[in-house]
Amino acid sequence: MAPDADPIPPPPLPGAHPAAGLTIRAREPEDCAAIAELVSLPRVRWGTLRLPFTSREDVRQWMEKAPAGHLQIVALLDGRLVGSAGVHPDKGRRSHVGGIGMCVHDEFQRRGIGAALLAALIEAADRWFNLRRLELAVYVDNEPAIALYKKFGFVIEGTRRADAFRDGAFVDSYMMARLKG
Numbered sequence: 001m002a003p004d005a006d007p008i009p010p011p012p013l014p015g016a017h018p019a020a021g022l023t024i025r026a027r028e029p030e031d032c033a034a035i036a037e038l039v040s041l042p043r044v045r046w047g048t049l050r051l052p053f054t055s056r057e058d059v060r061q062w063m064e065k066a067p068a069g070h071l072q073i074v075a076l077l078d079g080r081l082v083g084s085a086g087v088h089p090d091k092g093r094r095s096h097v098g099g100i101g102m103c104v105h106d107e108f109q110r111r112g113i114g115a116a117l118l119a120a121l122i123e124a125a126d127r128w129f130n131l132r133r134l135e136l137a138v139y140v141d142n143e144p145a146i147a148l149y150k151k152f153g154f155v156i157e158g159t160r161r162a163d164a165f166r167d168g169a170f171v172d173s174y175m176m177a178r179l180k181g
């Protein structure tokens with residue numbers, strides 16, 4: 001270490017997450033049933049690209065196909081899976097870029113779980129994956145998600161028109177991104 005480098009303290013001792021009962025860990029293959037349930041919830045589907053009637057087998061297959069190097073985490077509240085999030089590093093000359101996706105169970109939203117998941121993703125991206133740019137697409141009417149991303153330093157960079165078909169109509173998306181300071 002260079003003599004003038006800031007010292008990096010050791011990680012804190014293992015313990016409970018600041019939000020009581022909340023644990024964040026890596027996604028495991030055995031989570032596929034809980035994730036199939038999560039992504040089939042109406043509010044989760046409304047905010048994401050998930051389709052109705054997603055089976056465990058669908059989830060098992062897309063989990064199996066996830067490329068190596070993608071970070072996938074889940075949030076457990078008192079042992080129950082209530083959220084999922086991931087960062088997907090790009091390749092080649094975009095290897096400093098990571099795409100983000102996330103969702104929180106309909107019945108457990110607005111309790112700080114999305115913020116805990118996003119903080120964990122940003123910490124991993126900034127301090128371990130060395131990603132300079134995090135980016136995502138969010139529907140222009142998804143106010144909770146836009147507010148969450150803005151709180152963590154994401155800014156709107158543009159609009160993709162008719163970006164996805166949702167509940168019988170096309171919807172525009174904002175492209176949002178955050179650059180590491």
Ligand SMILES: CC(C)(COP(=O)(O)OP(=O)(O)OC[C@H]1O[C@@H](n2cnc3c(N)ncnc32)[C@H](O)[C@@H]1OP(=O)(O)O)[C@@H](O)C(=O)NCCC(=O)NCCS
Nearest residue numbers: 044047103104109110111112113114115138144145147148
């Ligand atoms: C977006 C989402 C992940 C937020 O998760 P959450 O656990 O409900 O969010 P949190 O409780 O951690 O809230 C963190 C911040 O987000 C913003 N926020 C969250 N819900 C909000 C709401 N309903 N209205 C306004 N702001 C909201 C606030 O800034 C909030 O901070 P505050 O509580 O101090 O005001 C969740 O609503 C969700 O999963 N939605 C469905 C799927 C989805 O849209 N995913 C994002 C795809 S781009």
